[in-house]
Amino acid sequence: MSDIKIYETDIVVVGAGNAAMCAAISARENGADVLVLEKAPEAEKGGNSTFTHGSIRFSYNGVEDLKEIMPDLSQEDIDSSDFGVYSEEQFYDDMCRVTEYRTDPELASILTEKSFETMKWLTDHKVRWVPIYGRQAFKVDGKFKFWGGMIVESVGGGPGLVEALHKEASSLGVQILFDAMAVELIRDDNGVQGVIFNHNGNSAKVLAKAVILASGGFHANPEMRTRYLGPKWDLAHARGSRFNTGEGIQMALNIGALSSGNWSGCHSVGGDRYLPEFTEGFQKLSYPFGIMVNAQGKRFVDEGADFRNYTYAKYGRLILDQPGQFAWQIFDQKVTHLLREEYKGRQVTKVKANTLEELAEKLEGIDPAGFLQNVKEYNAAVRKDIPFNPNIKDGRCTEGLAVKKSNWALPLEDGPFEAYAVTCGITFTFGGLKINTATEVQNLLSKSIPGLYAAGEAVGGLFYFNYPGGAGLMAGSVFGKRAGEHAAHFIKTKETINS
Template identity: 55%
Template sequence: MESQFGNPDVIVVGAGNAAACAALAAREHGASVIMLEAAPVEEAGGNSRYTAGAMRVVFNGPEDLKQIIPDLTEAEIASADFGSYTVDQFYDDMGRLTEYKTDPDLAEILITKSLETLIWMRKKGVKFQASFGRQAHKIDGKFKFFGGLACETWGGGEGIVELEHKAAIRDGIKIFYETPVIELLEGDDGIIGVKVRIGNKKVDIHSKAVILASGGFESNAEMRARYLGPNWDLAKVRGTRFNTGGGLNMALKVGAMAYGQWSGCHSVSWDMNAPPFGDLVVGDSYQKHSYPYGIMINARGERFVDEGADIRNYTYAKYGKVVLEQPSMFAWQVFDAKISPKLRDEYRIRQVTKVQANTIEELAEKLEGVDPKAFVETVKEFNDSVMTDVPLNLAVKDGRGTKGLEIPKSNWANTLDTPPYEAYGVTCGVTFTFGGVKISNHGQVENEAGKPIPGLYAAGEMVGGLFYYNYPGGTGLTSGAVFGKLAGDSAGKAVTQK
């Protein structure tokens, strides 16, 4: 049985974006590499397969973007205001959104290596495109990009996994599906391989290095309850059912240092009737991210958060937790006809929890689980508070807020006064967990004494210390690629120099 795996120099655990980047980078150094994936081929790729594909990257203008998107035309450049997203802006966002807890060394690697890593991915065959559909508003005939995001993978999550796996196979990297790793093998000089389960058999595979890139513990209800807290076991999972924390538990068992915010995760507003795990047919469209332009109501018929506190890219990953904390763990997003045509495409899918009415009173009776009288009063108070003398501009933080409310709305305050009215039911959807293991600046897993564990590396969601409380949209895929390549480079060099 072991012969089918050969005697690889490097074993990569996982087959998502971080894993593929690690495998491709290690192979560049001449190492023989295999990837071991717990999922069957049709579900392979971890959370990467379920993502919409946005990638946050430093760029100083369209010329930098053209290095990633070579077919970006002059006409497209002329029709858009891409702006720029500088190193300093990326640092500011990472600091501000994590309440300045992000590990400074990891943040520096992520930020300064972002552009060169995406250029490297493109050369490996990954395709990118400008995010016209999701990260730009058309103002006076010109697309204006906002929130630091201008680039996404072609074909979303399915596209990046397909192209990275093609690149791996082209480079002679074998991918073994339905081959979960259950244990790290230890020798006198560190990690010497892994134990896998194939059916009812357990098989040892020896190697010179192991790179763990098998995701966090977001699809493990028991670990969510243990680390994230009460009711998190009831949350829906946006992505794969295979990220059960196995890699993290294996690493901790061999003495890895737990690092980062184990009580934190990326979670969003997700359709209340979505399935318990991600659905590849619907993909990321169960998300509901136009909330900054409406109001969110809980079971008491009350607003509970400043929907317009910031651009969506900087609030969506923490507002899922706020929804989870509401009575019965749900909310309704409410819009009127002035805003409805501007809602993101995900509001128009067939699998959506939606009600519509021609009056607020009629809508109130249709909002399942909501106190109708309190809701009507909330809408009246909100409408009376809107600063209607300030122009509404969805492309920037417009300062059109409210006055006199206990919970203000800071931007994009829109009176709900134009029928028909629409409301969308949401709950909390978990994307990935923030807790992980400590790695060195070379991607090596460190033990509890702060020393590298020989032969062991980590990347992707396995890396702790980057994100706390929140995260800038599009940073997950970028960090997976950057730290995947870092781990692969380090492991590849180490095993070929022995």
């Protein structure tokens, strides 16, 4: 160990995605020297953030607020769009409702109250935003109406967000090491003092006054998935970064950190059955406008229970529970123009047929007779007297079925029909480390571990069973920024006491 390379800095950040880079930028602008350790090579940097659309949820009180974060918003966009209002109270209520009121109330309050302020901070640090036309609003009667509390995405999607944050961090003097996998926290009786890591195959360590863990969850680790999420989760399709295998969380647990949150829960979506793991384009999220059937040809979920934003992160689990861990999404010509862009790629498991009978024979793994019978019953149950409107929860439902469809119910009758084979994809895990409102990691005695902070998917307690779309990126930004501020303040306080 005598020739091990030793680095020294004020703060070391483990990870290099949205939460990590917000932490690094925040710590740097608060006067700290910062070193970032990124496990991935530079070409694959950014963790799960790179695999997102860059869609982010935040509270706002109308178009004047939106102009603060989108100064290029044109008058034409404003005139042709109903952006609505999404208050802090609505955001908080959504957090509570979709997590079945298990979300940590203090962390959820910080997330919702600081969301707009953090969006302005990101804008000040050269992250650019645009409205999400097409995925979050449809043109009805000449006007786009946004729904579901999520209206903007970063320019360039997730990769654009990561690139903007990395560029800003570098311009501020943050040092980033790629191919640098953290393996152990250095600690003594006074707290955490740095990180041992592997850099390009060589052991190294960084001595630091504080450590911020923002290295994601364990969605890419089949052993941890099965241990914590349960049987069949080793069979789930892994989305996002292949580098999110849980070491950051484990390092903290190894020194007595307290775990928190929904360790048996995760963000799981429906997506292409045969697309390779860790590739983009997996999600297939237009299911509210069609039906989903299992191997028996039966519907098993209320596709129209709510806006896609509030159901997609839990419906993957339901697909995993079906025979063979797959399903088919079925659409007719009335809605194919509403399908999101991920349905139009080349790597899509899709079949098309002019009649339902022809379609039934093409659906691999599906009982044709069961499928046709279930579609017949579904078509007969649709309330055709209620108008269809994709921009609102229109109440166009079914009646008399064991599995109801609550909104956007349209009979499957206009060919050609399109069907897409889907399976369960895991995006990120909900269990993680217990932090307090200052993002300090707590120990088994519920006391702060001096010098250790956490943000992003490494934190548990915010999401249970489900999550509101876009809340993950927002949480990473809010708590990443907060971790950087508090870690920098901790250092200053420590130096004052020691001087």
